[in-house]
Amino acid sequence: MSVSSPPPLDFLGLRDLLSPEERMVADAVRRLVDERVIPVIGQHFERGTSLLEVVPEMAGMGLFGMHLQGYGCAGMSSTAYGLVCQELERGDSGVRSFCSVQGSLVMFPIRAFGSEEQKLRWLPKMAAGEVIGCFGLTEPDFGSNPAGMLTTARKDGGSYVINGRKRWITNGTIADVALVWAKLDGKIRGFLVEKGAPGFTSYEIEHKMSLRASITAELIFEDCRVPEDSMLPDVEGLRGPLGSLNEARFGILWGALGAAAACYEAALDYATNRVQFSRPIAGYQLTQEKLVQMLTEISKGQLLAYRLAQLKEAGRCTPAQISMGKMNNVRQALEVARTARSILGANGITLDYPVIRHLLNLETVYTYEGTNEIHLLTLGREITGISAFE
Ligand code: TGC
Ligand code: FAD
Secondary structure (H helix, E strand, O other): OOOOOOOOOOOOOHHHHOOHHHHHHHHHHHHHHHHHHHHHHHHHHHHOOOOHHHHHHHHHOOOOOOOOOOOOOOOOOHHHHHHHHHHHHHHOHHHHHHHHHHHHHHHHHHHHHOOHHHHHHHHHHHHOOOOOEEEEOOEOOEOOOHHHOOOEEEEEOOEEEEEEEEEEEEOOOOOOEEEEEEEEOOEEEEEEEEOOOOOEEEEEOOOOOOOOOOOEEEEEEEEEEEEHHHEOOOOOOOHHHHHHHHHHHHHHHHHHHHHHHHHHHHHHHHHHHOEEOOEEHHHOHHHHHHHHHHHHHHHHHHHHHHHHHHHHHOOOOOHHHHHHHHHHHHHHHHHHHHHHHHHOHHHHHOOOOOHHHHHHHHHHHHHOOOOHHHHHHHHHHHHHOOOOOO
16 A cells, blocks of 8 residues: 555554554554545635534544444444544544544444444444434533533333433534433433433534534533433443543544644744744754654653553553543643744644634634543542542
8 A cells, every 4th residue: 555645653663563463454544644634624624514424534534433343333443543533633633523423422332231222223324424413411501511411311101201401522413313311310321312312402502612623512401302212221430431431532632643643744844944044943953942842742742652552451551540641641732733833933823824724723622521630630530549520
């Protein structure tokens, strides 16, 4: 298979540690991003439109639920999934978000906690990109603390009746199925709510200045009636949504490095060509210090991501370790993007370069899937044994 562009930013030669299949999938996704995402993503971001035209190709490459086994899923390694997230987010965080929500936040919980009928019904179509899913956990007044959610479900004959609101839901207006977390008799349960279910409406949240090439929505449930086989039978409590988030956070800790790499590459290219005073700005020590710092943080983040993938494949990766990866890699990616923006000077604020778009996107990535502070406190609890959340 020919490779149309250089391998991913890889100062430490991590590519040597990858299997042939992992290299092949990363290269294929890199080509997809080079050819189908990067040329148009600036326009999508400016207009606030999602890049849905690449969904069939992503599905055709087996990217949706790629780390799951059976039911039409590709069954690839955690490392391959991480590499794919890194490549997708080199294009845009919104494209990686689509993959995270579909594969990790909707397909994973159906695979892990669903009935056989639910798995057979939803997973093959979701893997094929024929059915789009969304994940409704956050509410207007309950973000970092989902345990306090107000959305309820009650049993009524052969149905459940759902009431409440979910906010900031990626793909909420285009999803064919929403995985909605609601309290049934005080215990959190997951419900698969189909588009068009009576009492279920959604609208898109406008005026976002971040993740503009991704749809974000509010979901409203007013006596929304779903059949009783809509509930995921095998999970109760926060373990359901948090277990799913663990999968998605693993993808994000890789993905953020892709956004950082795109910013680094743009800054390096700009600095070697932009002449001020007597030479290219890359020739000034202050610029070199910035570039070296960026490259070093990206490389350290990749080592962390690779080690977490090894642990995950061995079944030994803990939520606290994932928190360290999400907190560190997103925080550093944001720092890299800000530094890259400074190297580009005034040009750094235009969509003619990818940097400001990645920088604005990373502000969302810093907040969703557990804020920077929540992951910090998760680690604080892990090492002290004392919870500082409440
Ligand atoms: P805690 O008592 O720690 O745990 C409750 C139960 O959950 C289990 N658990 C986990 N399981 C798997 N992975 C994890 N990361 C887990 N963390 C906890 C735990 O074992 C326990 O199970 P069990 O069986 O004993 O009941 O829960 P807590 O109430 O102390 O948690 C507090 C806190 C703050 C850590 C938690 O609420 C939290 O993580 N808050 C952040 C909320 C969040 O991340 N929301 C994200 C919404 S979705 C989203 O942002 C998608 S963006 C999509 C895109 O990419 O576009
Ligand atoms: P809050 O929880 O109100 O936090 C505000 C600030 O207070 C943060 O800095 C936080 O760290 C801090 N804080 C909170 N509690 C503490 C504490 N105990 N100690 C110290 N500091 C604290 N959610 C979904 O369910 N599904 C989705 O698909 C989804 N997609 C999203 C897409 C986008 C574009 C965005 C922006 C968000 C999305 N979210 C989604 C929601 C996201 O997960 C929440 O925004 C996030 O969990 C934080 O919640 P919040 O915004 O209510 O902030």
